[in-house]
Amino acid sequence: MYLSQILLDPANRRVQSELSNRYELHRTLTAQFPTNQRSDISLLYRLEMPDRQMYQPITLLVQTALEPDWSELAKTALLIDSPRVKTFNPDLPAGARFYFRLVANPTMRTKHADGKSRRVGLLGAEAQKEWFQRKAQQGGFIVESLEIQNLGMLESIKKKNNLTYQITHSAVQFEGILRVTDQQKFKTTLVKGIGSAKAFGFGLLSLAKY
Numbered sequence: 001m002y003l004s005q006i007l008l009d010p011a012n013r014r015v016q017s018e019l020s021n022r023y024e025l026h027r028t029l030t031a032q033f034p035t036n037q038r039s040d041i042s043l044l045y046r047l048e049m050p051d052r053q054m055y056q057p058i059t060l061l062v063q064t065a066l067e068p069d070w071s072e073l074a075k076t077a078l079l080i081d082s083p084r085v086k087t088f089n090p091d092l093p094a095g096a097r098f099y100f101r102l103v104a105n106p107t108m109r110t111k112h113a114d115g116k117s118r119r120v121g122l123l124g125a126e127a128q129k130e131w132f133q134r135k136a137q138q139g140g141f142i143v144e145s146l147e148i149q150n151l152g153m154l155e156s157i158k159k160k161n162n163l164t165y166q167i168t169h170s171a172v173q174f175e176g177i178l179r180v181t182d183q184q185k186f187k188t189t190l191v192k193g194i195g196s197a198k199a200f201g202f203g204l205l206s207l208a209k210y
Contacts, residue, residue: 001063001064001065001087001088001089001190001191002063002064002065002066002067002068002085002086002087002088003061003062003063003085003086003087003088004060004061004062004063004064004068004070004083004084004085005059005060005061005083005084006059006060006061006062006070006073006079006083007057007058007059007060007079007080007081007083008057008058008059008060008078008079008080009057009058009077009078009079009080010050010055010056010057010058011055012077012078014076014077014078015058015078019047019058020155020156020157021156021157022047022154022156022199022200022201023156023157023158023167023199023200024157025045025201026043026045026199026200026201028073029043029045029062030043032068032069032070032072032073033064033066033068033069037066040065040066041064041065041066042063042064042065042191042192043062043063043064044062044063044064044193044198044203044204045060045061045062045063045201045204046060046061046103046201046202046204046206047059047060047061047201048060048061057080057081061204061206063088063204065191067085068083068085070082070083070085090207092180092183092186092187092190093180093183094180094181094182094183095179095180096179096180096210097144097177097178097179097180097210098177098178098180098207098208098209098210099175099176099177099207099208099209099210100174100175100176100177100178100205100206100207100208101173101174101175101205101206102132102173102174102175102194102203102204102205102206103151103171103172103173103174103201103202103204104132104171104172104174104194104195104202104203105121105169105170105171105172105195105196105197105200105202105203106121106122106127106128106131106132106170106172106195107119107120107121107122107131107170107195107196108120108122108131119196121169121170122170123150123170125148125150128148128172129146129148132146132148132174135194135195136178138185139185139186139188139189139194140180140181140182140183140184140185140186140187140188140189141178141179141180141181141182141186141189142178142179142181143176143177143178144176144177144178144179145176145177146174146175146176147174147175147176148172148173148174149172149173149175150170150171150172150173151171151172151173152171153168153169153170153171154168154169154170154171154200154201155167155168156168156169156200167200169197169200169202171202177210189205190205190207193205
């Protein structure tokens with residue numbers, strides 16, 4: 001895998017536009033890869049916003065299964081500096097502990113009167129905790145310590161079949177310490193991410209040595 005750190009210029013109008021439309025940002029990132037490779041990218045990303053009182057670049061963290069080439073993106077006025085890219089192949093034996101950070105969109109499916117099921121956000125701290133613990137069990141790890149922070153509602157726009165949809169996601173940050181219980185499942189979790197709405201910047205599980 002590969003991790004990229006991209007610094008965006010908060011004063012750039014296109015950056016501002018794509019911040020308000022995360023789906024378009026996902027398309028911009030995906031477009032940097034050849035068309036015949038896009039199904040194999042496994043692209044996940046997360047935006048880390050600076051203090052609004054200070055003029056600082058916006059940090060965009062991107063994880064991909066394929067080596068990225070950001071050279072065309074670097075030619076634009078979107079970036080403050082050249083992207084930094086490093087390989088990411090951590091040793092993940094059962095029993096290994098890591099500090100982690102995840103911004104996710106915790107949801108559950110509910111059936112409506114029309115018989116269709118739809119995702120609804122989980123807004124309570126206890127429901128969010130239970131959601132994450134289920135994801136951990138399915139994903140080859142257990143949570144040893146956990147802090148949950150609600151980051152608010154994220155509004156985005158998605159265009160499909162000449163129609164424009166306003167989409168709202170609940171953004172929740174999970175941080176703490178995890179322990180790997182199943183090496184292969186956990187590796188798959190890292191590559192695929194956790195939860196829904198990945199095209200909107202959710203699901204990237206970041207690790208640091210414990």
